[in-house]
Amino acid sequence: MNLSESAKQAGFAAAYLLPVPQYEEWTRRRASGAFAPEANWIEGDPAAAWPWANGLLLLIWPYAPYAPDEGLSGYYPASNQSYHAMRSLQQTLKGRDVRAERAAVPVKSLLVEWGIGARLMSDLIFIPGLGTRFVIQGLMVALPEEELIFTPKGAPFDACIRCKRCQNACPGGAISPQGYDWRRCLRAYEDGPAMPDWVMERMTCLLGCEVCQDVCPLNHFIRPRPMTESERTAFDLKKLIAGDIQPALEIIGKNMKKGGKLTAQAAVLAANQHRTDLLPLLEVQAAHADGPLKDTLNWVISRLL
């Protein structure tokens, strides 16, 4: 079975094998503050970080979003599924004596550079047939020479129709004709229990912001999917505020635990959904919390009173 077939058997919709990338320009832009802090974990020099590798395998995992009124981003459940699929592919490759390690590389920029995807006005990456709804995983690999068949580099293309729906709908004002400003994007501030007031006031779902993807006509062929009963139970706001987060972590991955982040986001969403029925629980939790989580819970209570 070749590499592409192994990737498809693991559940990925597509796999692209690229040479070990170099991205000095991207690294320079990061140093000048062009990207949100989440870009900090990316390796600046792949050849030095993975000297044994002779290729980068980019793996694409499409997903359908939840309906907007479900209040949950579909990205992290899909990301967790794709992570486990990538681990399974790693095991398959290991069985063939092919070394493979997770790659911390700027996957979005590489998709654009290789002509696989196009960057939109919203800064999202569009892939024909998948819209912007997909997770990208990367593996550095050491393949035998005969399997080192790289994906042909395509010409960069444009896909954005400049309809400005994302610009008009973005709750943070992050999208403008001048480009995308991560400092005004809600997603850049949702990685812990402390969030600026302006972010909390505008939050419409757990684990991200889906607004620019929901309104983009390039995604309209992707039908939202209903939540399963177990997902609905796991992400019940009352449970999350009470600290019962294990079932949710089973779906989104245990590394999403981060010091009360889920509880804080559930509380903020409760405020924005005017869930005054949760006030007694919020008051109990605030009395027992400390640090940034306590501040967030107190902010939520003041909004509901």
Ligand code: SF4
């Ligand atoms: S994720 Fe939300 S805040 Fe960020 S650019 Fe899109 S609509 Fe704006």
Ligand code: SF4
């Ligand atoms: S909503 Fe319109 S302007 Fe925004 S990214 Fe999609 S196509 Fe481009």
